[in-house]
Amino acid sequence: MLAQRTVMLKSSATAAARSAAKAAAARGKEIIDLTAGEIWSDLASSVREGAIDAINCNVNRYTETLGLMELRHALARKISAETAQPWSADEIAVTSGAKQALFNATMVLLNPGDEVLIPSPYWTTFPAQIVIAGGTPIFVDTRRNNYVPRLTDLAAAITPRTKAIVVNTPNNPTGTVYDRDILAGIATLAVERDLWIIFDECYGSFVHAPHSHDPIISVAPRARERTLIVNSFSKSLALAGWRIGYLAGPNAVIDAVKALQSHTTSNPNVIAQHALLHHLGTKNPTFQLRLQRHIANARALGLSILSALTLVPQPAAQGGFYFYLDLSDLQMRTKANGRKLDADDVVSALMDAGVATVSGTAFGDPAGIRLSFGIDLELLDKGLRRLTATLNELTFCFARHL
The missing domain is CATH 3.90.1150.10 (Aspartate Aminotransferase, domain 1)
Structure with missing residues (x-):
């Protein structure tokens, strides 16, 4: 059975x-x-060079569970620049793509029966992983509002069991970009109702004028202590098959993720880590x-x-x-x-x-x-x-x- x-x-x-x-x-x-x-x-030439250099140097050993410390420092600098908030390596977990970052988040946040709000239409993995973690996905329909959740609808969906809300912008599948007003409103709702925010910004590198991508904590810094940022390089560097991403959040969450990840995948692929580290070090946006x-x-x-x-x-x-x-x-x-x-x-x-x-x-x-x-x-x-x-x-x- x-x-x-x-x-x-x-x-x-x-x-x-x-x-x-x-x-x-x-x-x-x-x-x-x-x-x-x-x-x-x-491939980006910088990614290719970093991978080849690592292979030529016979890199084949485990790294720390949450990834190379040098890479976590580089990611902390990246997120600090994007959010206008200071981040440290201790607040970063390198993961095997965004799916693992999301899985880690649901597993360390949710108890059986906890509810998570998900604007609908939604990426299929969001509810699936919530269910795996023992939680209950609660869908909030956005189709009558140009695929943007209404704050009133989100508020109405909150119950005493609600633990978190998923915010995915730019959105998969709809391509909708949440503006600063809706992000500020969601952040206020999360603070007032004591909710976690799972902020998936994997498509943030591709926003089409006149729209812009804003990390939620750059709009509402007071939500930082209850926000987890999920991102990957599958889209921004066209590295879907390399499975390299990250989760950023409060120290207590990242410590719990470290313990969890040590019993699942342990560290992400070491060659992909070195390739990404080399790319970030070039600071070349070409x-x-x-x-x-x-x-x-x-x-x-x-x-x-x-x-x-x-x-x-x-x-x-x-x-x-x-x-x-x-x-x-x-x-x-x-x-x-x-x-x-x-x-x-x-x-x-x-x-x-x-x-x-x-x-x-x-x-x-x-x-x-x-x-x-x-x-x-x-x-x-x-x-x-x-x-x-x-x-x-x-x-x-x-x-x-x-």
Whole structure:
């Protein structure tokens, strides 16, 4: 018999969408994959040099559980500059990507039955890890407010069991960027109601004008003692496969994370740590700026193509590298076999047309789909034109395929 907790677990829906795209391609179908949360890019030369130097120096030993002290100092300097607050290495844990940082946070914060507020649509891992830790995710719908949570809705969702709120900006999947007013309001609510803030800013390097990314504690310094910052280099340095990220927070939390991590993964990959340390030491923003230009160009291209959609409004795509399409109007006007379509139906039709996307049902939203524009521009152009044509002809498409 398996453990009871396995009943509550499902594989990541975004990973399942990638797998479905690969399976279709393996069967010989041409698939343009818009599912992955990663950027198609070469390595930064500074990252490559740091990794090669470490390998040439025969680096192969354990580091401290929470990562190289030199790297933690470098990350503390980075976070200090970003938040306008002083940080020390003792407040930083280097982790195997943002997922481990989030897992560590939920495991050291939550007791069985504790509730955590999650604005919806949400990244699939947030509720899954809360459940693993014995907590209860409480979803706060944002769809009627342009995917921004209303403070009144958040306040109404708080109960005596509420322990934390997840703040993810720029948001995955919607691409929404929370402005300073909403961040200040969330911080005030957390302080007044004694809540932790889990602040996921993994897409903070990609914010599109006129919007800007603001760390919540730079907006509300008094929330610092109850805020955990989660970040990674999967997006900002296009290092998704390297699995390197960090958690920043109060000393007591980081001490507890150290004890937990010592019994799970121990230290993150040592070569990735040295590569990142070398990159941070160069203080050369050239690669990140080039990556940001690529994403900005991809966004502009995509918005131009998606402007031809007739039943789907153009996505805002304020930050990150996703287009999140609201299918509500299309669903109201288009039915398949006498029923209203959901996002899974649309994703299936798009797969038939050779475009792989992620259904909003993965994110708690049966009326949305997520498209990544982190891929090659030529493929993006081709894929979005296919998608636009398919959605504009959806009545006929579903008559054929459902």
